[in-house]
Amino acid sequence: GAVVSQHPSWVICKSGTSVKIECRSLDFQATTMFWYRQFPKQSLMLMATSNEGSKATYEQGVEKDKFLINHASLTLSTLTVTSAHPEDSSFYICSARDRGAGGELFFGEGSRLTVL
Amino acid sequence: DAKTTQPPSMDCAEGRAANLPCNHSTISGNEYVYWYRQIHSQGPQYIIHGLKNNETNEMASLIITEDRKSSTLILPHATLRDTAVYYCIVRKNTGNQFYFGTGTSLTVIP
Numbered sequence: 001g002a003v004v005s006q007h008p009s010w011v012i013c014k015s016g017t018s019v020k021i022e023c024r025s026l027d028f029q030a031t032t033m034f035w036y037r038q039f040p041k042q043s044l045m046l047m048a049t050s051n052e053g054s055k056a057t058y059e060q061g062v063e064k065d066k067f068l069i070n071h072a073s074l075t076l077s078t079l080t081v082t083s084a085h086p087e088d089s090s091f092y093i094c095s096a097r098d099r100g101a102g103g104e105l106f107f108g109e110g111s112r113l114t115v116l
Numbered sequence: 117d118a119k120t121t122q123p124p125s126m127d128c129a130e131g132r133a134a135n136l137p138c139n140h141s142t143i144s145g146n147e148y149v150y151w152y153r154q155i156h157s158q159g160p161q162y163i164i165h166g167l168k169n170n171e172t173n174e175m176a177s178l179i180i181t182e183d184r185k186s187s188t189l190i191l192p193h194a195t196l197r198d199t200a201v202y203y204c205i206v207r208k209n210t211g212n213q214f215y216f217g218t219g220t221s222l223t224v225i226p
Contacts (some may be wrong), residue, residue, distance in 0.1 A: 004159075032212055041202070044160070044216040093159050095214070104150065105214055108161035 002028045002098045006108035013084055014116055020080045021111045023094030029074040030096035034105065035067070038091040050077040084115040120204045125221040128198075134191040136220050138204030141185040147208050149180060151189045153200040160203065163189065167215075194224045 003026040013019050029054045030100055034043040048059045048069050056069035066088075068080040077096075081088055095107040121139040128134040140149065150165040164171055164178045166187075171178045177190040191198055204221040 006159075034213065036216075043218050044154075046213055046215060049212060091157070094157070097212075104162045105164060106162065107152075110157070110159045111159070 002026075002096075002106040004096050004106045004108040005057065005091075006094055006111050008111060009109060010112040010114075012114045012116065015085055016083055018080055018082045019084055019113060020078055021092055021094075021113075023077045023079070023096070023108055025075045025096045025098075025106075028096075028098040030077075031074060033071060033077040033094055033096045035069060035077075035079050036093045036095065038093060038110075044093060045080075081113065084113070085100055086115045089115045095109065120206055120217050122202070122204055122217060122220045125223070125224055126216065127223050128194045130196060130224050130226050131193055134194040134198065134222060134224070136189040136191075136202050136204075136222065137186065137187045138189070139149045140204070142204050143184050147188050147206045149178065149184075150205045150207060150214070151176070151178065152203045152205065152216075153198075154203065155158075155197075155200045160216075163202075194222075196224050196226065198222065199224045 005024045006021045033050040035047045037047050038044045046059050047062045050069045050071040052071045052074055058064045071077040091110050091112050093110040095105040097105050148165050148167050151163040152160040164173055164176050166178045180187045188216045201219040201221050203216050205214050
């Protein structure tokens with residue numbers, strides 16, 4: 001299957017700082033990427049849909065000014081958690097759909113954020 | 117997209133078939149059934165998807181009932197590495213977002 005890579009796989013930061021997570025589709029072009037958040041023992045929650053060359057679409061209840069999403073190219077989307085607080089500690093997962101494939105999404109390995 | 121209902125947990129003996137059910141009674145005609153699994157602390161992995169015909173690939177088989185209101189994912193010979201949370205998702209193939217339910221936590225027992 002297609003490969004989606006995230007970086008970093010884990011990050012620890014101090015409260016009040018900003019953290020950027022990258023999501024790359026390695027062997028296909030993705031006009032749309034998706035960002036999910038997962039708390040311990042819970043399911044994945046869709047945060048936003050990232051569209052190449054346009055503004056992201058956020059799910060209800062997700063603060064767009066806190067979770068900045070940029071999708072500058074067909075292979076890269078970034079999520080920046082601004083002014084992070086301990087409650088933002090979570091597992092962040094991106095996914096992308098190969099625009100030439102059958103509709104399935106391919107997921108990155110996830111990025112674990114811990115805010116101290 | 118239609119909602120899905122799955123049992124929260126299941127056990128399966130190693131080497132036996134694991135049959136994971138999913139109820140999607142409100143599915144509409146153009147919605148597909150997708151299955152993903154998530155091994156602890158990793159991103160979800162695509163398994164299989166189908167519309168109305170049964171599907172099989174190297175990982176699993178998907179059996180969809182004739183009225184399409186439910187489906188079963190079959191792992192023919194479960195191994196310890198199949199221990200994971202399995203998610204059944206219903207989505208239009210041309211639609212964008214995947215919304216995850218609570219899934220089924222499958223434990224394969226030696």
